[in-house]
Amino acid sequence: MTSSIRDVALAAGVSVGTVSNVLNRPEAVSEQTRRRVQEAIAALGFVRNESARQLRAGSSRTIGLVVLDIANPFFTDVARGVEDAVNAEGLAVILCNSDDRPEKEAAYLDVLAEQRVQGVIITPTAQLSPALESLRQRGVPVVLLDRRASDPDHCSVAVDDVHGGRLAAEHLLERGHRRIAFVGGSSGLPQIQERHDGVEQAVRETSGSDDALAVLAPAALTVAGGREAGELIVGMPASRRPTAAVCANDLIALGLLQEMVRHGVRVPDDFAIVGYDDIDYAAAAAVPLSSVRKPRQELGRRAAELLIDEARGQDHLHEQLVFEPQLVVRESSMVRRSARERTA
Amino acid sequence: MTSSIRDVALAAGVSVGTVSNVLNRPEAVSEQTRRRVQEAIAALGFVRNESARQLRAGSSRTIGLVVLDIANPFFTDVARGVEDAVNAEGLAVILCNSDDRPEKEAAYLDVLAEQRVQGVIITPTAQLSPALESLRQRGVPVVLLDRRASDPDHCSVAVDDVHGGRLAAEHLLERGHRRIAFVGGSSGLPQIQERHDGVEQAVRETSGSDDALAVLAPAALTVAGGREAGELIVGMPASRRPTAAVCANDLIALGLLQEMVRHGVRVPDDFAIVGYDDIDYAAAAAVPLSSVRKPRQELGRRAAELLIDEARGQDHLHEQLVFEPQLVVRESSMVRRSARERTA
C-alpha cells in the first residue's frame, strides 16, 4: 500500500542510499539522478516514514506542551507562540491538556517520554510531579511555563505575579476603594498565590492591616467560578461587602461581571473589577475589563526558544525569565463620567 | 543514556522476547519472571520507544485533528470531545491549527502523513485541498468536521446550518424585526454559506423579497471582524439600518455587541443580536447573547468514533451525521421589560 524508500530506489534504478541523499542532502546527488529519483517518488506517492527516521535518529522532531486548561484563551495564545517558534525550527508540537489533574498530567508525560520528544514545556499542576522529575533525570529538557523554577537547573518563563497583583490592587486603592476582594483563593498554584500576595501587600501598606481584604476561593478558575464568587459577594451585608475585586484570571472576572450585572449591580459605578491575563475577551466584554496584561504569545515563544536551545545541547545555560506585567485600565474599573457627575 | 529492551533483558537474565511479552501480554509470562523483569524495568528507568513500536506496527497510535482557528472556543470544545473519545481508545491527538490558510493546512497534512496517523479529523479550509485527497487515496481515514461530505465515501459530522440560520432569522422576524443583517458574508466556507441561505429563506418568506436582508462580510470571522461590521452598521442611515443581526459565529457577535455598546446603541432595545455556536462566552457576555447552539463536544466525540471505526477497517460504512441545532434565546434578542413599558 505505502511504498518505502526501497521501492523508490528500485523504480529509479539507484540504491537506497542515493534516495536518502536526494531527500536529505540533494546537493550531493547529480542533477540527473536527482530528477529520476524525484519522478519515482512522485509516481509512487512515496511519503517518508517518520517513525523509521526517529528510530534511527534516536529522538523525534516534536516537543510536548502541557497546559492546565486548553479552554482558557490564555493558554491558546501561549500555544500559538510556542507553535510559531517551534515550527520555524521544523519541529511540531504535541498539545496536551492536564485539566489541572496530576494523574492526567502524569499520563501525558509518559506518552511524551515514549514519543522521545525533544523537550517539554509545561505549566505544572499544583504539586510538582515525580513524573516530571524523572523526565528531567532522563535528560529531557523541561521548561516551566508561567511559573518560576525553584531551583536553578530548570529553565522557566514567568511573569512577576506579585507585582501584577500589586498593580491591580494599587489601581483600585487609588480610585478610593477601601474594601477589596481577591477572587481565586487558595488553589495550590504558586502563580495564584503570588497574585494574592501582591494584592495583600498593597492593601496592607495602604490601610495598615489586611482586614480590608476579602479572599474568595471558588471551586475552579473559570467563568463558573467567577459567577459563584459573584453570588457570594452580592450576598454579603452592605457594611462588609467589598466595592472592588481583583480576580486571579480573566475567566473568573468575566463570570463575576456577569453575575453582578445580573443582580443589577452596576460595573464600575457600584463595583469595580480587575482581571488577570488580558485575554481578548476581556476587552470584548460589554463592560470592557481592566486586566493585568501578560505577554501571552511571547511567553510561549521564549519558552520554546529556551527549550530548543537546551535541546541543541552545547553549553546551554539555564535561564529564569521573568516578564513584567502591565496594567490595562478599561471601563470595568474606571469612574464613569456619569458617576462623577452624580457625586458632584 | 536511555536503556532499551535489550538492557532490561540482560539485567533480568531473560530474552528480549520475554521482556516484550511482559510489556504486551503479561499473562503469557510466569509470575516469577514477570516480577524480575518489572524490577529491572524500574531499576533502569526503562521507557518504551514509541518510534520502534510504530515502525514495527506500521502505523502510529495517534490521530490528527486539523481545525480552522484554535483561538475560537468552539474548536477547543470540539477538540475536547475528540480528545476524550480518542484517549478512551488509548490513542493520542495531534492538534493542528490551519488558520484557514490552505498552505498551512497542506503542510500539516504532510506532517500527519509522515507520522502515519491512524486517521485525520479536519475542518477543511474553503477549498478542498489536493493534499487531503491524496491522503484519502493512500487509504488514511478522513472525517470531515462541521462540514457535510459532498460525496458518500467520506464520513462527516455536521450541523444543519440552513436550519440554524433559519431558526435565528425566524426568531428575529417574530420579534418584529424587518431589516436584518447577516454578518459573515461570503467567506468561501460552505458552513457560513448555509447559515446565510437559511437566513435568506426565512426573510424572503416573511417579507416576500430579500431587500430586507443586508449581508456584511468582515475580513475575518473573529471578534475584530464583528467590530468592523458594527462600525459599518452604525454608519448606515437610520432609514436603511437593520435593527437586528444574525452573526456567522459568536466571536463576530461578541465584537458586534461590543461596538454597539461603545456607540451607545442599546442591545437588545435598539438592536438585537443572535450569534452562532453558543460558545461559553456567549452566555457570559454582559448582555448575554442569544445563539444557535451546536453540540460542540458531541460533534468532536462522534467524529472521533467514526474515525476509529473506519480505522479499524472491517466493514465500515461511511456515515454523514447531521445534528439539529437549537436556538438559545438570551437577553441580546429579547424585548426587555423596560422597553415594553416605554412603548406601552
Add this chain to the structure above:
DNA sequence: ACGTTGGTGTGAAACGTTTCAGTCAGGTCT
C-alpha cells in the same frame, strides 16, 4: 516406555530509515 499437551521461554527476522566506509570512474598534477 512413549506420544501428547500446555505452559514458558528463546532467538532471529522484519519494519524503513540514515549513515558511513568503500568502490569506481574520470580528471589533474607531477
Add this chain to the structure above:
DNA sequence: AGACCTGACTGAAACGTTTCACACCAACGT
C-alpha cells in the same frame, strides 16, 4: 604513466521493537 584527488554512488549495519516458529520441560494418559 603513475599517484592522487574529487564527485557520485553503493551496500550494509544499526536503531528498538514485535512477532513467530521453535525448543524445552514437566505432567499426563495410555
